[in-house]
Structures are given as structure tokens and as C-alpha cells.
Amino acid sequence: MESPVQKVEAENDQLLVDRARLGDRHAFDLxxxxxxxxxxxxxxxxxxxxxxxxxxxxxxxxxxxxxxNTFRGESAYYTWLYRIAVxxxxxxxxxxxxxxxxxxxxxxxxxxxxxxxxxxxxxEEAGAEELQRAILHSIEQLPEDxxxxxxxxxLEGMSYDEIAVAMNCPIGTxxxxxxxxxxxxxxxxxxxxxxxxxx
Amino acid sequence: xxETLRQxxxxxxDQEATEFEARKILDGTKTRGDLKEYWASCxxxxxxxxxxxxxxxxxxxxxxxxxxxxxxxxxxTDAQQEVTSHVTFLPSTDPLPxxxxxxxxxxxxxxxxxxxxxxxxxxxxxxxxxxTVATAEPLEIIKFQxxxxxxxxxxxxxxxxxxxxxxxxxxxxxxxxxxxxxxxNRLSPYLIRHxxxxxxxxxxxxxxxxxxxxxxxxxx
Numbered sequence: 001m002e003s004p005v006q007k008v009e010a011e012n013d014q015l016l017v018d019r020a021r022l023g024d025r026h027a028f029d030l031x032x033x034x035x036x037x038x039x040x041x042x043x044x045x046x047x048x049x050x051x052x053x054x055x056x057x058x059x060x061x062x063x064x065x066x067x068x069n070t071f072r073g074e075s076a077y078y079t080w081l082y083r084i085a086v087x088x089x090x091x092x093x094x095x096x097x098x099x100x101x102x103x104x105x106x107x108x109x110x111x112x113x114x115x116x117x118x119x120x121x122x123x124e125e126a127g128a129e130e131l132q133r134a135i136l137h138s139i140e141q142l143p144e145d146x147x148x149x150x151x152x153x154x155l156e157g158m159s160y161d162e163i164a165v166a167m168n169c170p171i172g173t174x175x176x177x178x179x180x181x182x183x184x185x186x187x188x189x190x191x192x193x194x195x196x197x198x199x
Numbered sequence: 200x201x202e203t204l205r206q207x208x209x210x211x212x213d214q215e216a217t218e219f220e221a222r223k224i225l226d227g228t229k230t231r232g233d234l235k236e237y238w239a240s241c242x243x244x245x246x247x248x249x250x251x252x253x254x255x256x257x258x259x260x261x262x263x264x265x266x267x268x269x270x271x272x273x274x275x276t277d278a279q280q281e282v283t284s285h286v287t288f289l290p291s292t293d294p295l296p297x298x299x300x301x302x303x304x305x306x307x308x309x310x311x312x313x314x315x316x317x318x319x320x321x322x323x324x325x326x327x328x329x330x331t332v333a334t335a336e337p338l339e340i341i342k343f344q345x346x347x348x349x350x351x352x353x354x355x356x357x358x359x360x361x362x363x364x365x366x367x368x369x370x371x372x373x374x375x376x377x378x379x380x381x382x383x384n385r386l387s388p389y390l391i392r393h394x395x396x397x398x399x400x401x402x403x404x405x406x407x408x409x410x411x412x413x414x415x416x417x418x419x
Contacts, residue, residue, distance in 0.1 A: 025263070176206070
């Protein structure tokens with residue numbers, strides 16, 4: 001049975017999907033930004049190479065955008081996206097394996113498989129890790145009520161109603177606390193890493 | 200960006216925004232880049248708390264570039280299809296259905312040209328056509344009938360001048376009896392009126408009498 005959180009999520013996603021289906025690329029951008037990290041975790045378990053995972057993820061979202069008309073909303077958008085990502089990763093692995101097999105057979109029969117190269121810039125990885133550390137540090141510095149509300153929402157996956165019951169406060173207060181927590185972190189990060197999320 | 204809008208966006212991140220708030224934010228993203236930036240920041244916080252990697256806008260840029268690239272490359276695809284359709288006219292190398300399609304197209308074009316020629320000849324020189332038909336078929340005469348009461352009868356030695364540009368002719372086959380009936384109904388009053396006018400204006404001559412004679416005698 002669908003939980004209230006899943007139901008609201010599906011409804012909000014459906015709104016974004018409906019907009020994207022009508023050609024609103026901004027709505028699709030929001031969907032990409034929302035699910036890219038979750039999907040990268042999934043794809044990274046199937047494709048060991050980080051760059052390959054990014055390629056798979058790119059193909060996944062491009063396929064998803066082109067196939068939006070086939071999404072009927074019977075399942076959550078993320079579930080639908082998840083299936084596309086897994087299938088794309090499997091096809092990618094099969095293609096790479098075939099290419100490796102073709103390359104490995106030389107004219108003289110010797111085997112030569114090119115090593116997979118991870119061409120991700122080390123400075124980029126270091127920057128991402130530094131950014132994560134800064135975000136976690138900012139969260140740690142939040143007032144207790146804000147941090148508690150944000151943690152219940154993000155890590156426990158509780159709805160605003162459930163958090164209101166858990167924290168014994170009105171739902172409007174929950175909404176405000178979570179917002180203020182995020183807003184404070186974003187402001188700190190923007191000062192430390194200017195232009196990090198510039199679009 | 201106002202605090203209210205940022206709070207609505209935060210609620211949308213948690214799927215707790217009202218539909219009105221969601222629509223307002225979505226409409227705002229079309230004109231305000233900072234909304235999307237704030238959305239990305241909130242998603243980065245969420246990803247970090249879940250132990251996921253922060254991607255920022257790198258992937259988004261790649262996706263948009265590919266989608267935009269596809270849109271630009273579409274005319275090239277169309278051009279390739281045009282080349283393919285042109286090649287289908289080569290009978291020796293193309294599959295059978297394509298050859299049939301090409302042949303059907305050529306036949307259709309030839310039929311169109313022939314039809315246009317026939318119609319054109321009938322429009323430009325209708326009198327000659329009727330005369331030829333009347334000569335070839337003495338007993339069954341093709342009559343070009345006007346929709347209004349302006350029938351034109353094609354008879355040997357007698358022709359009328361229909362206004363073809365105004366009305367579209369309709370072919371009808373008349374028997375000899377029909378033709379005689381039409382002549383007696385239509386042609387005779389004209390001849391009588393003409394004879395009377397000629398008698399009044401031009402004096403006595405042989406011609407009016409000859410025409411009146413023609414009225415009394417069936418035209419053979």
C-alpha cells in the first residue's frame with residue numbers, strides 16, 4: 001500500500017512530469033536534479049567506472065525525456081526511471097563487453113584488452129568531497145530544533161504531519177523549521193563555494 | 200527571491216507543497232535561474248545527508264546539450280531520408296515494394312497530365328469536339344448540356360455557341376428522336392423570330408421563306 005509520503009511524492013512528480021511532457025524543459029531539469037544522485041548510486045553499483053556511470057545516467061535521462069509520453073503514472077516516476085537506468089546500464093555493460101572482445105583479438109591472435117580509464121579530474125572529486133564536508137559541517141552547526149526537523153525529514157523520510165506529531169508542534173512550524181535549516185546551510189555554502197550551483 | 204518562494208520551494212523538495220505553490224515555482228523556473236539554483240542546493244543537501252555523491256549541474260548540462268543536439272541534428276536525418284527516397288527510383292537495386300510505389304507514382308502523374316490535356320482541349324476548342332462527335336455518330340449525338348436552361352445541341356450544319364466558361368458541361372447521349380424534339384422546341388421559335396425580323400427590316404427576299412420552310416420540315 002502506498003504511504004502518504006509516496007502518494008504526495010507521486011502527485012508532485014506527476015505535475016513535473018506533466019509539465020515536462022508538454023515540452024517544459026525546466027520542469028525536466030528539476031526532475032534531473034532531484035533524482036540524479038539517487039540514480040548514480042544505483043548505476044555505480046552496476047557499472048564500476050565513474051565515467052561509465054555518468055554516461056549511463058546521461059543516456060537514462062535522455063531516454064526518459066524522449067519516452068515521457070509512455071509514462072502513464074501507474075508507478076512512481078522514480079520507479080519508472082530506475083527501470084530505465086538498470087536496463088541502460090545492462091545494455092551498456094553488454095556493449096562494452098562486446099567491444100572489448102572485438103578489440104582483444106588481434107591479427108596474430110594475441111589478446112589485448114584496453115584498461116578502463118577513469119578520467120574524472122581529481123580536483124573535481126576533491127572539490128565534491130570538500131563540498132560534502134562543508135554541508136555536513138553546516139548541518140551540524142544548525143540549532144537543535146532545525147537540525148532535528150531536517151534529520152527526521154531527510155534521514156527518516158517522515159512527512160510533515162509525522163514530524164509535527166514527533167516534535168509536538170504545528171505542521172506550519174515543521175515546514176518553517178525545515179526551510180530555515182536548508183536556507184541557512186545554502187547561505188553558508190554559497191559564501192564558501194560561490195557559484196557552486198550556478199545555472 | 201522572496202522567503203515565501205524559497206519556503207515553497209523547500210516544501211516542493213519534500214513533496215509537501217500545495218499544487219498552487221508547485222505551479223508557481225514551475226512557472227518561475229522559466230524566467231528565474233536562481234529558483235533552479237536553490238532547488239539544486241536543496242537537493243545537494245539531501246544527497247549529502249544520504250551519503251550520495253553531489254553532481255551539481257554537470258550531468259544536467261550534458262543532458263541538455265544532447266537533447267539540444269538532437270533537435271539540431273533532425274534536419275540532417277530528414278535529408279538522409281530524402282536521399283533514400285530518391286534512390287528508390289532505381290529499379291535494379293531497390294526492393295519490390297519501392298519499385299511498385301515508384302511505378303504507381305509515375306502512372307498517377309501520367310494520368311493527371313492526360314486528364315489535364317483532355318479537359319484543356321475540351322475547354323479551349325469545344326465546338327470542334329462536338330462537330331467531330333456528331334459526324335462520327337449520326338444517330339446518337341453527344342450533347343453538352345448546361346445546368347441552366349441553355350442546352351446546346353450539336354447538329355450537323357447547325358452549331359450554337361455556349362458560354363463554356365460560365366458553366367461546366369455535362370455529357371448526355373441523345374437519340375435522334377430527342378434531337379428532333381429539341382430542335383422543334385427550341386430552334387423553330389428562333390427561326391420564326393428571325394424570319395419576322397428579317398421581313399420587317401430587310402424587305403422581301405427568299406431567305407426568310409427558306410428558313411420558315413425549314414421549320415415546317417423535320418431536319419434530316
